[in-house]
Amino acid sequence: MYTGLLHFHRMIAYVALILIFATMLKAMFGMLNKKSFTEGDRKLGLFALISGYVQLLLGIALIFIGPIMSYFSNMEEVMKNSELRFLVIEHPLTMTIGIILITIGYSKSKKADTDRSKFKSMAFFYLLGLVLILSRTPWQKLA
Ligand code: HEM
Numbered sequence: 001m002y003t004g005l006l007h008f009h010r011m012i013a014y015v016a017l018i019l020i021f022a023t024m025l026k027a028m029f030g031m032l033n034k035k036s037f038t039e040g041d042r043k044l045g046l047f048a049l050i051s052g053y054v055q056l057l058l059g060i061a062l063i064f065i066g067p068i069m070s071y072f073s074n075m076e077e078v079m080k081n082s083e084l085r086f087l088v089i090e091h092p093l094t095m096t097i098g099i100i101l102i103t104i105g106y107s108k109s110k111k112a113d114t115d116r117s118k119f120k121s122m123a124f125f126y127l128l129g130l131v132l133i134l135s136r137t138p139w140q141k142l143a
Contacts, residue, residue: 002066009058013142016055019048020102020130027122030115037115045122049106052099052129059092086138094136101129 023045030041063069071078071088078084105125112118 002062005058005061005065009055009062010142012051012054012058013137016048016051017130017133017137019044019051020126020133023048024123024126024130027109027119027126031119031123034116035119037109037118041119041122042110045106045109045126048126049102052102056096056099059095063092086136091136091138094132098129098132101125101132105129 026041026044029035030037068088071084078088102125105122105128108121108125109118112121
């Protein structure tokens, strides 16, 4: 069960990274070229957001059913070991903050009343979220 969820989390990682990157790039392009914000732009942002939430749910499940729970009772050890610190604290926390930023971007873009401000919210918050997510992705496990 744990291995299956871990594989799924790794698979969706590619999808989420591509969708978040594509949304950010398209929003930047739309903003700079004064394009109209279309339903397609909104849907791309929504699918990126959904893939982020799928990752969040899978991540939480992995924490509860996997070995990570057992480390919570020994945080001193976790903080001393950089590999454990990454796995137990840095990865889950940074990814969650990244997904929250993307949620803010989607919601601000939905509420904005001009095409430019819709693109701007998406470009800015998706970029911030993406930078955080890229900074704590375990690349060696993705390759
Ligand atoms: C877009 C967001 C995310 C990406 C791209 C991502 C990516 C990854 C990757 C590539 C792995 C390694 C998979 C493997 O070893 O096969 C992993 C593991 C893991 N991730 Fe994420 N993740 C994301 C979000 C999250 C979130 C939000 C949480 C928790 C709240 C989380 C918790 C975990 C856990 C617990 C593991 C298992 C580590 C292990 O046992 O080796 N992830 N993640």
